[in-house]
Amino acid sequence: MVWLVLLLLLAVSGAVSAxxxxxxxLGRKDLHEFHRSRSPLKRAAFQLMQHPRRVLLxxxxxxxxxxxxxxxxxxxxxGDVSAAQATAxxxxxxxxxxxxxxxxxxxxxxxxxxxxx
Numbered sequence: 358m359v360w361l362v363l364l365l366l367l368a369v370s371g372a373v374s375a376x377x378x379x380x381x382x383l384g385r386k387d388l389h390e391f392h393r394s395r396s397p398l399k400r401a402a403f404q405l406m407q408h409p410r411r412v413l414l415x416x417x418x419x420x421x422x423x424x425x426x427x428x429x430x431x432x433x434x435x436g437d438v439s440a441a442q443a444t445a446x447x448x449x450x451x452x453x454x455x456x457x458x459x460x461x462x463x464x465x466x467x468x469x470x471x472x473x474x
Contacts, residue, residue, distance in 0.1 A: 359434040366427040370420055370458030375466035375473060377416040380406055382470035391474070402474040424454050 380402060383391070388406055391399040405412050431450040438446065466473050 359430065362430055363427060363434070366423055366430065367453060367457050370423045370427065370454060371462035373416055373420045373423065374459050375462035377413070377420075378463040378466035379470045379473035380412060381409070382467055383474055387471060387474075399474070420458075424458065427454060427458075 383402070383406065388403050391403040394400055394403075428447075428450055431446060432443070435443065435446045
């Protein structure tokens with residue numbers, strides 16, 4: 358069950374990171390097109406980007422909360438370990454958050470900003 362929670366938190370972290378990159382990678386031309394689109398999702402992306410500071414604050418606070426929850430659950434799952442093992446768990450959790458929760462989602466979103474927005 359703990360592994361499922363950790364996987365879900367990591368997926369949410371990645372989704373939020375990807376959304377941030379995709380939205381902020383949109384140019385004025387893209388946003389103008391989204392504004393005129395019939396797609397409710399594209400119009401929602403346009404509306405969001407009318408207030409980029411709000412979007413950025415929401416993304417940063419959400420991602421920070423999810424990542425803190427990820428670390429809390431991972432450390433709680435391995436509560437009865439030695440100091441060396443706790444360090445290894447922390448390093449592994451940090452690596453997973455950086456790679457799977459930040460770098461990979463942002464790299465994928467950057468190349469597919471219009472599709473993901």
